Amino acid sequence: MSENTVVLGERENVEDExxxxxxxxxxxxxxMAKEVGSPLYLNTVAAxxxxxxxxxxxxxxxxxxxxxxxxxxxxxxxxxxxxxxxGYKLGRTLCEEGIVGVEVSRDRSVKDEILxxxxxxxxxxALAGGMNFLSFYPMSPSTGVAVFLAQxxxxxxxxxxxVEDEISAINMALGAWFAGARAMVTTSGGGFALMTEAISxxxxxxxxxxxxxxxxxxPATGLPTRTMQGDLNLALHAGHGEFPRIxxxxxxxxxxxxxxxxAFNLADKYQVPVIVMTDEYLVDTYYNIPDIELDRIKxxxxxxEAEEDYKRYKLTEDGISPRAIPGYGKGxxxxxxxxxxxYGDITEDGELSRxxxxxxxxxKLETIKKNAKLPKLVGDKNAKYLVIGWGSTYYVIKDALxxxxxxxxxxxxxxxxxxxxxxxxxxxDGKVLIDIExxxxxxFAQLLKKEIGVNVSYKILKYDGRxxxxxxxxxALKEVLE
Amino acid sequence: xxLNPKIFESKRPGSQDVAWCPGCGNFGIRNILMNAxxxxxxxxQEVVIISGIGQAAKMPHYINVHGYHTLHGRAIPIATAVKxxxxxxxxxxxxxxxxxxxxxxxxxxxxxxxxxxITVLIHDNQIYGLTKGQASPTTMLGMKTxxxxxxxxEEPFNPIALAIALNASFVARxxxxxxxxxxxxxxxxxxxxxxxxxxxxxxxxxxNKVNTYQWYREHTxxxxxxxxxxxxDAFKRAIESDPLPLGIFYINERPTFEEMSPAYKRNKMPLxxxxxxxxxxKKILDxxxxx
Numbered sequence: 227m228s229e230n231t232v233v234l235g236e237r238e239n240v241e242d243e244x245x246x247x248x249x250x251x252x253x254x255x256x257x258m259a260k261e262v263g264s265p266l267y268l269n270t271v272a273a274x275x276x277x278x279x280x281x282x283x284x285x286x287x288x289x290x291x292x293x294x295x296x297x298x299x300x301x302x303x304x305x306x307x308x309x310x311x312x313g314y315k316l317g318r319t320l321c322e323e324g325i326v327g328v329e330v331s332r333d334r335s336v337k338d339e340i341l342x343x344x345x346x347x348x349x350x351x352a353l354a355g356g357m358n359f360l361s362f363y364p365m366s367p368s369t370g371v372a373v374f375l376a377q378x379x380x381x382x383x384x385x386x387x388x389v390e391d392e393i394s395a396i397n398m399a400l401g402a403w404f405a406g407a408r409a410m411v412t413t414s415g416g417g418f419a420l421m422t423e424a425i426s427x428x429x430x431x432x433x434x435x436x437x438x439x440x441x442x443x444x445p446a447t448g449l450p451t452r453t454m455q456g457d458l459n460l461a462l463h464a465g466h467g468e469f470p471r472i473x474x475x476x477x478x479x480x481x482x483x484x485x486x487x488x489a490f491n492l493a494d495k496y497q498v499p500v501i502v503m504t505d506e507y508l509v510d511t512y513y514n515i516p517d518i519e520l521d522r523i524k525x526x527x528x529x530x531e532a533e534e535d536y537k538r539y540k541l542t543e544d545g546i547s548p549r550a551i552p553g554y555g556k557g558x559x560x561x562x563x564x565x566x567x568x569y570g571d572i573t574e575d576g577e578l579s580r581x582x583x584x585x586x587x588x589x590k591l592e593t594i595k596k597n598a599k600l601p602k603l604v605g606d607k608n609a610k611y612l613v614i615g616w617g618s619t620y621y622v623i624k625d626a627l628x629x630x631x632x633x634x635x636x637x638x639x640x641x642x643x644x645x646x647x648x649x650x651x652x653x654x655d656g657k658v659l660i661d662i663e664x665x666x667x668x669x670f671a672q673l674l675k676k677e678i679g680v681n682v683s684y685k686i687l688k689y690d691g692r693x694x695x696x697x698x699x700x701x702a703l704k705e706v707l708e
Numbered sequence: 709x710x711l712n713p714k715i716f717e718s719k720r721p722g723s724q725d726v727a728w729c730p731g732c733g734n735f736g737i738r739n740i741l742m743n744a745x746x747x748x749x750x751x752x753q754e755v756v757i758i759s760g761i762g763q764a765a766k767m768p769h770y771i772n773v774h775g776y777h778t779l780h781g782r783a784i785p786i787a788t789a790v791k792x793x794x795x796x797x798x799x800x801x802x803x804x805x806x807x808x809x810x811x812x813x814x815x816x817x818x819x820x821x822x823x824x825x826i827t828v829l830i831h832d833n834q835i836y837g838l839t840k841g842q843a844s845p846t847t848m849l850g851m852k853t854x855x856x857x858x859x860x861x862e863e864p865f866n867p868i869a870l871a872i873a874l875n876a877s878f879v880a881r882x883x884x885x886x887x888x889x890x891x892x893x894x895x896x897x898x899x900x901x902x903x904x905x906x907x908x909x910x911x912x913x914x915x916n917k918v919n920t921y922q923w924y925r926e927h928t929x930x931x932x933x934x935x936x937x938x939x940x941d942a943f944k945r946a947i948e949s950d951p952l953p954l955g956i957f958y959i960n961e962r963p964t965f966e967e968m969s970p971a972y973k974r975n976k977m978p979l980x981x982x983x984x985x986x987x988x989x990k991k992i993l994d995x996x997x998x999x
Contacts, residue, residue: 393815401789566722
């Protein structure tokens with residue numbers, strides 16, 4: 227909050243230290259709500275105040291309230307509208323009397339834009355990517371994706387099942403993929419922790435799976451309703467043994483859509499766990515975007531028909547064995563979480579064990595690496611300073627750099643987090659690196675060091691459970707830049 | 709129609725090296741299963757066995773049907789999803805008493821509630837064979853093992869009573885020493901629409917010296933005058949402990965998980981054949997253009 231911030235509210239609900247820092251305008255929200263009939267209407271009064279401040283169409287708000295509360299009966303609808311109007315009038319008065327000055331001009335060009343949340347973007351992206359099976363156990367902030375998909379399950383003719391625990395959720399997803407479906411689980415850190423056994427099975431059995439991991443601050447139950455980028459190491463190392471995985475972390479709501487869709491092709495192609503990492507900040511944020519280009523999504527299927535002598539784990543040059551599924555073709559498919567021969571039967575053979583380990587952990591990883599996406603560079607590639615970020619911090623860092631307005635500072639954003647291509651090393655050569663991430667130990671900087679041997683010079687870290695603000699990043703950057 | 713169990717014998721090279729001990733009850737169960745599948749007229753391509761971990765869970769390697777040898781206790785959720793993703797397949801979840809009743813206990817409880825149309829075969833030898841003889845949830849009171857040297861004092865798990873208490877769809881027990889009867893029970897279990905649980909008693913010749921072939925013959929009997937549609941009677945039979953009743957305890961016909969799923973309300977196609985509904989996504993996006 228800056229000195230220009232205006233806070234409207236009731237004095238008894240604001241801590242003293244804040245009162246000095248902001249422009250505080252007292253409005254009697256509780257009293258107004260009670261006048262309508264119950265303190266329950268407080269939220270609607272407040273929404274009305276905001277609509278009034280911005281000179282919004284009150285009809286639009288009324289129409290929304292009518293829809294929102296239709297199921298609760300006419301009386302509830304009427305009272306809410308009454309509350310909204312009451313607040314709206316107050317908002318207008320505050321402006322007209324010059325107490326609050328909000329100057330917004332109407333931007334007609336956004337009229338046809340889409341208002342989307344990160345949650346909806348992940349869910350719709352999954353559907354566009356051909357997802358037809360979702361198993362989950364509720365955990366904030368990942369549950370929204372399941373709620374959205376459950377509500378649309380009938381239209382999309384998909385399976386959405388709330389199961390007994392996260393262990394069951396991910397095992398079901400593995401079973402669904404084994405039978406040819408495109409399955410996802412949606413979870414958060416604690417749930418993901420429980421899934422690690424099955425992630426290891428996915429690695430060994432080369433069973434594709436897509437996991438949406440919406441981060442919140444941990445360890446354990448942490449701060450259940452707040453945000454952090456603290457689970458990267460968990461995602462990187464989840465599961466026992468050595469096997470590849472792909473970690474994606476969308477930087478924006480748009481990207482959450484496209485990357486989640488893409489996750490299904492990647493899982494299908496490489497037969498590995500693909501983890502889409504968001505966080506509370508991204509999934510609970512709403513903003514308008516021009517449109518979603520559905521034509522950009524191509525569903526690529528890699529399932530093959532099983533021939534008579536089918537070998538599920540055929541040794542190949544690139545480490546990818548053609549994947550057949552039960553019910554398609556004459557061959558028999560045997561998948562296995564034990565070390566196996568090419569048919570999938572258990573083996574203790576030393577030579578075969580060695581070849582299978584290499585197939586998964588080296589050959590397949592190399593194939594994925596070669597095809598990995600490059601990070602996105604914002605700014606001049608010759609800039610002296612390079613800011614590094616991953617996941618949901620994209621816009622806030624970008625905005626801070628725009629305000630900073632310096633040619634010698636560029637930004638490299640990673641939404642393809644792992645595995646990293648070897649050739650990205652040159653992007654860092656001779657630059658002063660500034661790592662910005664929302665955790666306490668700079669997990670992404672650690673990853674860069676381990677994978678490509680680069681060291682960051684400065685770290686800007688936030689780990690109080692709150693998202694970065696543009697101002698914070700700006701201030702922190704000013705401190706480290708010459 | 710195929711009636712030859714030989715088509716279920718695997719010719720894969722890895723299948724020839726069987727890890728079960730000579731005389732192990734698992735051989736008998738494999739024979740029973742192959743005969744049941746053949747008599748039902750199924751082909752290897754139509755059947756999937758999902759197994760957990762343990763000697764019983766090695767079944768997918770010693771038989772010619774689709775298989776997935778998974779993790780300890782996790783066969784049921786995986787099998788549930790296989791069936792839900794492709795209802796055209798005949799899906800069997802297979803594992804031992806430790807697999808299904810200990811590590812996988814929670815999944816079993818909730819599978820009973822969910823009622824997928826799968827068959828759960830539990831090879832119940834009342835011991836952990838793979839890990840060399842520790843007590844399992846069904847080990848009898850007082851039995852001494854290397855890890856329970858003082859003798860088991862925990863109340864043995866009663867899977868039959870539990871399943872009936874939860875109103876399971878199909879609950880049966882057999883002893884693999886009775887070949888023909890076991891084939892019939894497994895055929896009925898597979899044919900049953902909904903979750904079918906068959907507890908299959910069998911000896912572990914290496915690590916359970918108490919519950920031998922002879923012990924099971926002497927301590928079991930076939931229910932002859934039992935109505936499996938009567939839950940109360942089923943429960944009374946279920947809590948009999950010596951001799952143990954064999955046969956179908958309980959049948960409760962109710963809708964299956966797949967039937968109830970919105971995925972199959974109008975569309976019967978397996979999920980792998982489906983394409984994303986881009987039109988529906990467009991509709992949702994359009995609805996987001998205002999407000």
